Amino acid sequence: MEKLSRSEQKRLDIHKAALAEFKEKSFAGASMDAIAERAAVSKRTVYNHFESKEALFQAVTESFWQLSKDVTNVEYDPAQDIVVQLENIAEAMWQLYAQADFIEKARVLLAEYIRQPQLIEQMIQQVSEKEKGLSRFLAQAHQAGVLQIDDLRMAETQFWGLCKAFAFWPVVFQMNDYSNQRAQIIRNNVQMFVCQYRCRKTT
Template identity: 40%
Template sequence: MARSTEKKQAILNAAISEFKNNGFANTSMDQIAMAAAVSKRTVYNHFASKDILFEAILNQMLTLFSAAVCVKYQQGTPIVEQLTQIAEQEVVLLSDPAFVDLARVIMAEMMHTPERINSAMKQVESRDGDLISWLNAAVCDGVLNISDTSFAATQFYSLIKAFCFWPQVVQGQAFPDKKQQSMIIDSAVTMFIGAYKV
């Protein structure tokens, strides 16, 4: 990694930490520079303003989202196996400490100035489209019986996030261990299949 790229990432990491601890409004570029162990000038060379820096954090979260889950329906592969793989990929994303920190920063800012992140949140929500497409394919294949695939996609992810996202982001709980993850995934898949399998 080039030195400039390393500094840029250090600034992003420092900003995430400072925003998480102090909030966006109460964090200065001086604080971020100090936390990143770089000069204030270096911070401004990479990010012309605090707003631009926050946008870069949003983009980093979107990048994690887009790289995390690849959902493509596979005709002939057991539906339980496919759903389990989808859930496992989701848990990997949600268990990433960097993702949790990003989520905390963005959620805090969403409560104070929702207009700042509305467009980014729409992009985050659009990732459900992959699962919706997968569900539509499963319905067309006659494997699942779902009238509202958008609702079902949110429902499926919510079964996982109830244990592997909200307790960590809101209450600071430890992430479930491997045995607990397996139980959460199995129960989510079983409940979902029980509700929608033909």
């Protein structure tokens, strides 16, 4: 792994400190002074990287959605079975949801969305902008005649929902652990999805 520059490391430290501050005190209760103290940098250094607390919260949010985008940033391969490709995407998503730092960010952001409902609209816009990978993949499979998708956005949402029902929400809320059934769940979810969009009958 390439070593971070001093400036990059400070920015990362500020980012981590902000996440901890937002978690403990919420966005409204957090302060740039406290974030600077947590990051062991000066307040001026914080402002050199982020012009405001809002910009810093935005950076935390964007880093969260970027991780989701990266997981699905793949091209459809006509030489490979669509089931195998979708299972690989679902597996990569499950691995992402198993990462403690990703879930930590999810909990912080969800808490803020509850405290500040107006942030939901911004979040939805970010999702539509950031999660282009899966949408593009499904569009390519549709164009290749492998999947028959009339509503691309709905199909994308359904696939994410199938994955998150077992791999994301139970972890976020510390409920059931489905990790031992991971392979079977992924296989079943993909079969359901493909059956809907490849095997359905036209009426």
